[in-house]
Amino acid sequence: MGLPDSSQDLSTEMEVDAFRRIFPLRFFERHLSESLRPDARPLGKARDTIVNPGLVSTADGSALAKIGSTTMLAAIRMEVMTPSTDSPDEGCIALEFHMPPICSPTVRPGRPADAAPVISKRLSDTILSSGMIDLKELCLVSGKAAWMGYLDIYCLNADGALFDAALLSAVAAFSNLEIPVVALNDNGRIVAISGGKDEDNASIIEKKAVNKEKRKLTLKNIPFSLTCILHKKYILADPTTEEESIMDTLVTVVLDSSDQMVSLYKSGGTVLAYSSAVKSCVELARKRAKELKQILGEMDID
C-alpha cells in the first residue's frame, strides 16, 4: 500500500513541519497515542481563556472573549421599540454573528462565510432557550415601550471552537450591560436622559415607573459550552482550526449553571457517538462550565 509505507520511510528523514503538512492525520495520531496534542495540552483541557468586559465605550454593554487564539468581540446596543401585541410585556433580543475577512483566510469580502448564519442561529436559540434573560425585565411601559437589544458578535480571529467563544463573549457582554436611563416625557414618548440637565429634569414628569439609574440585568441559568472532537477512541476538548479540519466529528455540549443540558449539537461526522462518548463529553463540559463560571465571576468583581 502506497501511503502508510511511504510515511514510515520518509518520517525519519522529513522535517516536523513538512510531516505536519503532508501527513496531518498521522502527525496528530502520533501525539494522541501519548495522550497529548501538538500544543502540549492534555486531551481534555481547553485553551487559556480571557474575558475583558467594557471595551466598547459607545455600546451599552460589551466584552472581548479569547479562547486560545480565537477572539470574539460582542457589543450590545439598546433601543426602545413598541412590543408586539402577542407579548406586550416583553422586550426582545436580536443577535447577529459576523465573520469579517480579518478572521480567517477562507473568508472573502462579499461572500459571507458558510458558518456565520448557522452559528448566529445556534447562538440565538441557545441564549433564548436557556432562559438566561427574562424578557419581561426589558419592558418599560406595558404595551407601549420595551427595550430591544441588538447584540453583535464579531469574530476577530477564527481558530476553532467559534461557538464556544461567541457564547462566552455574549454572556460576558450581557453581564456587563447597563440599561440606559430613560424617562417618559409629556408626549408619552420615551426619551433618554443624558448627564443631568436641571431644566430637563424638572420638566420631566415624576418618572412614570421607568428606571432611575442605570441598572444591570439579572442573569439566571447562564449557559456554558464546550466543543469536543471525537476521533476513534479519543475525545479532544476545545479544538483548534487545524484539528477541526483534519478530524471532522464535532460535538458541542451546552450546560447551564444548574447542570441542565441546554443543547447537544452533533452535526454529522465520520465517527458515530455512542452513549459512552456522549457521557464523557458531558463530563468534560461540566468541568469547563466550572472554569468559565470562575472566570466570569472574576470579571464581575473588577
Add this chain to the structure above:
Amino acid sequence: MEIDREDGRTPNQLRPLACSRNILHRPHGSASWSQGDTKVLAAVYGPKAGTKKNENAEKACFEVIWKPKTGQIGKVEKEYEMIMKRTIQSICVLTVNPNTTTSVIIQVVHDDGSLLPCAINAACAALVDAGIPMKHLAVAICCCLADNGYVVLDPNKLEEKKMSAFAYLVFPNTTLSVLPEGSSVADGEPVEHGIITSVTHGVMSVDDYFLCVENGCAAAASLSAFFRKNFQQSQRDSSKAG
C-alpha cells in the same frame, strides 16, 4: 400516567409513513417522504464534475439546497442545509467519485412538525434512487420531552410548540446480516445505537436526553424496517415491469 395526544397516538407511536421514489424525471434521483401531514420532496442531481472552491478535491462533495414552502431563505434554512450536508457527507462513500459535486434539493411541501427528520429521510431515499454509493442510511426521528418527563415521538407542530424540549436524532439504519453473530458491534454497543446527528432545542436534563436517545433508537429500528420494505417493494415492481 399516560399522555393524551390529540390524534390518539401512544407516546411511542409514529405517524403514518409514506415514501415514493422516482417521482420526478429530470433529477437523477428523487423521492417524496411524508410523516402524517409533514411532506418533503427531495431531488438529487449528480455526481457532476468539479468541486466547490474550499472543498477537498480528493473526495466527493455534497451541496444541499433547502427551499421552504413560503418566504425568503434565512438563517433557519442555512442551518438546515449545513446539518443535512454534514449528515449526508458522513453516510456517503466519498472516495468512490472524487472531485465531483452532488446536489440535494429539498422542497418543503407541508410542515406539520418534525420537519428536519422528514427531510433527512427523504434525502436518503432520493440518494438511493440516484444510486449514490452509501455506507448505510441515515434514519431520522424527532423526540420531544413533555413536562412530566415522558418522551413523545414524532410530534406534530402543535405538540412541538407545547413541549418543553425536543431533539432531532439521526441514527444509522439497522443491518440485516447473514453472519451468525448478527449486527456488528463497536465498543460493546451495536452500531445502530451510535448517533450520527443530534440537534436539541430547549433545556432538558442529561438523563432525559439519554432517555430520548433510547426511545429514538427503538423507533429508528422500525423506520429502518419501513425503508427496507419500501425499497424491496419497488425493486420487485421494477423487475416485474422490466
